[in-house]
Amino acid sequence: MKLVVPSSAGGGTDFYARLLAQAMGDAFGQQFVVENLPGGSGNLGAVTAARAAPDGYTFLVAADPALTVNQSLFKNLPYDPERDFVPVARGVTVPLVICVQPSLGIRTLGELVERGKREPRALTYGSSGSGAPNALAVRILEEASGARFLHVPYRGMGMALPALLAGQVDFLLPDVAIVAPHLRSGRLIALAVTHRTPQLPDVPAIADAGFPGFAMPSNFSVVAPAGTPRPIVERLNKELRAALDDESLRNRVAAEGGQVLPGSPEEYAADIDREERKWGPLVRSLELKVE
Numbered sequence: 649m650k651l652v653v654p655s656s657a658g659g660g661t662d663f664y665a666r667l668l669a670q671a672m673g674d675a676f677g678q679q680f681v682v683e684n685l686p687g688g689s690g691n692l693g694a695v696t697a698a699r700a701a702p703d704g705y706t707f708l709v710a711a712d713p714a715l716t717v718n719q720s721l722f723k724n725l726p727y728d729p730e731r732d733f734v735p736v737a738r739g740v741t742v743p744l745v746i747c748v749q750p751s752l753g754i755r756t757l758g759e760l761v762e763r764g765k766r767e768p769r770a771l772t773y774g775s776s777g778s779g780a781p782n783a784l785a786v787r788i789l790e791e792a793s794g795a796r797f798l799h800v801p802y803r804g805m806g807m808a809l810p811a812l813l814a815g816q817v818d819f820l821l822p823d824v825a826i827v828a829p830h831l832r833s834g835r836l837i838a839l840a841v842t843h844r845t846p847q848l849p850d851v852p853a854i855a856d857a858g859f860p861g862f863a864m865p866s867n868f869s870v871v872a873p874a875g876t877p878r879p880i881v882e883r884l885n886k887e888l889r890a891a892l893d894d895e896s897l898r899n900r901v902a903a904e905g906g907q908v909l910p911g912s913p914e915e916y917a918a919d920i921d922r923e924e925r926k927w928g929p930l931v932r933s934l935e936l937k938v939e
Contacts, residue, residue: 649680650706651870654693654714655776656686656804660823664740664868665709667900671891672884682709686803689777690714691726698732702875707736707884712867713779716923720931721779729924733871735916736881737888738909740901741867743845744782744821746854747836752818757840757857760819764795772798774808774817778936782808782821784927785842785854785864787934792859812836823866824848824905842866847905867909869916885913 649672653665662684669680685693690710697708708714713721715729746757752771754760764771775783778801790796800817802808805826812820813835824847830836831848838851842864845851854862870888872881891897892908901908911919 649676649678649704650700651680651682651709652693652697652700652706653682653684653709654686654690654697655684655711656802656806657684658806658809658826659776659804660742660825660866661709661711661868662804662806663823663825663904664901664906667897668709668739668870668888668891671894671897672887675887675891684804686807689718689721689779689801691718691722694718694729695726697871698727698873700873702873702877704872704876704880704884706873708733708871709739709868710871711781712865712869712920712923713777713781713784713927715869715871715920717779717784717927717931719924720928721936729920732874734874734876734881735913735920736870736872737885737913738867738911738916738919739869739888739892740906740908741865742823742825742904742906744785744842744864744866745824745827745831745848745851746819746821746839746841747812747827747831748819748839749812749815750834750837751815754839755837757852757854757859760839761789761793761795761858764790764797765793768796769798771818772800774800774802774811774820776805776808777801777803781842781864781866785821787936788862788864788930789854789859791934792862828905845905847903869909881913 700706
């Protein structure tokens with residue numbers, strides 16, 4: 649059985665998928681393989697999963713934009729999120745953290761924004777793709793503040809984070825889970841998080857750092873190719889919810905700054921619809937478009 653991850657190894661989606669693969673392997677008594685297919689802001693992996701046989705052997709583990717943002721962002725999306733997938737289960741939500749190279753001399757979100765206003769596009773930021781939450785968050789901050797930064801998209805956070813550490817970009821919004829060791833060592837400086845987390849108790853939320861009402865969840869969830877038999881979807885949902893209810897797994901997710909989001913396929917479908925109705929108008933208002 650295969651879990652397709654539409655981003656590179658080492659990112660938040662990959663981390664969550666490998667937790668699930670181990671838990672699902674134990675539950676089903678057979679191996680779950682994680683296949684990383686980065687590229688196209690998640691589109692390569694998503695279209696591969698969409699075209700897989702709906703036999704219960706292939707699932708997509710993806711961040712929400714692959715299902716709720718990309719249809720508004722990309723002019724020629726090679727799949728239809730609503731037509732080509734059936735929701736299985738919501739997974740986890742994790743905070744993103746704006747972090748910078750110490751050499752910039754920037755220590756607060758306000759200072760970063762001020763630099764972006766004073767020197768438009770002088771500072772670069774990486775992302776895991778044009779439609780990823782870490783890219784959309786910066787665009788929202790730009791529109792709210794008038795600051796401007798230069799976007800450098802990568803094929804996943806597993807590639808973007810090393811670029812930040814090497815000084816190839818100036819700032820980034822990775823998941824807390826993968827960047828925490830570099831924050832503790834002082835190699836990177838945390839400015840703000842998308843929502844408060846016990847892992848970074850002294851780092852303010854973006855909403856409390858000059859941008860009231862800011863909300864940018866980073867959620868990782870599971871869908872199956874359309875046509876997957878209902879009993880298979882229900883069985884996987886049941887086992888996923890049981891895994892996420894396991895204290896040791898919940899503690900591991902929490903230790904990395906995440907929070908589990910259990911629920912039925914119907915509840916997840918309603919979440920997808922609600923998020924698509926939210927992001928579609930926002931993407932259009934920001935005039936974001938990718939060929």
